[in-house]
Amino acid sequence: MLILSGPTLAVAVSEAGGLGFIGPGAQPEHLQKELEDAVALVSQSKRLASHLATSGVLPVGIGIQLWKGDLGVTVKILRGVADSHPPCAVWLFAPRRGQEEIDVWSREIRAASPRTRIWVQVASTQDAFGSAHSADTPDVLVVQGTDAGGHSRVKSASIMTLVPEVSDALTSTYSRVPIIAAGGIGDGRGAAAALTLGAAGVALGTRFLATPEARINPGYQRAILAGRDGGQTTVRTQLYNHLRGTMNWPELYDARGLINASWRDHVAGMSFEQNKELHDKAVPKGESAWGDEEGRTATYAGTVVGLVKEVKPAAKIVKEVRETSKAILGKTLEFLGSDT
Numbered sequence: 363m364l365i366l367s368g369p370t371l372a373v374a375v376s377e378a379g380g381l382g383f384i385g386p387g388a389q390p391e392h393l394q395k396e397l398e399d400a401v402a403l404v405s406q407s408k409r410l411a412s413h414l415a416t417s418g419v420l421p422v423g424i425g426i427q428l429w430k431g432d433l434g435v436t437v438k439i440l441r442g443v444a445d446s447h448p449p450c451a452v453w454l455f456a457p458r459r460g461q462e463e464i465d466v467w468s469r470e471i472r473a474a475s476p477r478t479r480i481w482v483q484v485a486s487t488q489d490a491f492g493s494a495h496s497a498d499t500p501d502v503l504v505v506q507g508t509d510a511g512g513h514s515r516v517k518s519a520s521i522m523t524l525v526p527e528v529s530d531a532l533t534s535t536y537s538r539v540p541i542i543a544a545g546g547i548g549d550g551r552g553a554a555a556a557l558t559l560g561a562a563g564v565a566l567g568t569r570f571l572a573t574p575e576a577r578i579n580p581g582y583q584r585a586i587l588a589g590r591d592g593g594q595t596t597v598r599t600q601l602y603n604h605l606r607g608t609m610n611w612p613e614l615y616d617a618r619g620l621i622n623a624s625w626r627d628h629v630a631g632m633s634f635e636q637n638k639e640l641h642d643k644a645v646p647k648g649e650s651a652w653g654d655e656e657g658r659t660a661t662y663a664g665t666v667v668g669l670v671k672e673v674k675p676a677a678k679i680v681k682e683v684r685e686t687s688k689a690i691l692g693k694t695l696e697f698l699g700s701d702t
């Protein structure tokens with residue numbers, strides 16, 4: 363998650379047995395320092411330090427938004443750490459030129475850092491199929507449904523239909539690329555469902571915004587905790603990008619965020635110029651720029667927001683998701699077995 367997931371959150375997730383990702387930074391050059399900070403944190407964990415020492419790979423991934431990434435800078439940084447602490451994975455998302463651009467990034471990253479695995483985030487069966495059968499097949503496909511917080515494809519389906527359809531499409535063509543389901547998963551129940559649908563694992567974003575480790579403004583975090591009934595209180599739009607001055611996201615994408623005063627004024631017919639003026643006055647006030655009533659700035663969050671009720675350490679979330687999903691799947695097997 364852009365800026366919000368830094369080394370502290372990513373390492374905490376990995377320490378608990380998940381795989382944490384450092385989100386894209388404000389500038390591509392920031393990756394260097396983020397990786398250095400991750401190495402320092404990993405060295406404080408006996409388990410992760412031993413992993414790094416034996417595998418030679420940093421047990422943390424990094425995320426890149428291709429449309430505003432810098433391939434040259436990224437490759438240079440990855441080449442510099444390839445022999446000592448390459449990130450175990452790079453998560454590629456949002457190309458401006460589709461799979462062709464993903465292929466170029468994949469090829470260059472693999473050449474610079476051969477031990478780094480390529481994860482590609484997609485949101486349609488067609489894109490998943492195209493990616494799995496591309497010239498530079500990814501190691502993992504993250505299949506993201508419409509419930510997800512932050513940016514995704516404007517036209518999208520929930521993981522309920524997307525994951526099994528992608529799974530069928532890949533299986534029928536003997537693709538062995540594993541699927542990670544993302545979008546709408548906030549606890550072990552969602553994870554168990556996604557595994558049942560054909561995913562090999564799950565990715566959570568919104569849930570981790572309510573952790574002490576997230577790099578998040580307290581006003582933003584409070585808005586996440588207050589959010590309920592995500593289908594009614596979040597919206598997919600480019601409005602919040604535009605209010606923040608980010609005008610050039612590729613048109614295929616919009617972002618899901620909590621509805622606030624800016625959205626309500628937009629719907630009521632306020633001009634963009636006036637809305638932006640109010641937004642720009644609210645932002646310097648800090649924490650009050652977020653929130654349902656008076657908030658005006660982007661509060662990216664998924665429909666799962668209604669399940670996020672308290673701030674919890676990232677490690678606790680990872681363990682609960684793992685243990686609850688195992689228990690649910692075990693009980694389901696037991697229940698089905700008892701019927702026969």
Ligand SMILES: Cc1cc2nc3c(=O)[nH]c(=O)nc-3n(C[C@H](O)[C@H](O)[C@H](O)COP(=O)(O)O)c2cc1C
Binds near residue numbers: 455
């Ligand atoms: C605030 C926020 C920022 C995000 N930023 C990015 C990003 O920069 N790149 C990316 O690939 N995904 C991004 N995501 C998506 C997450 O990586 C993840 O796939 C998604 O949040 C999963 O859905 P969920 O929010 O329902 O858990 C972001 C999500 C949120 C909530």
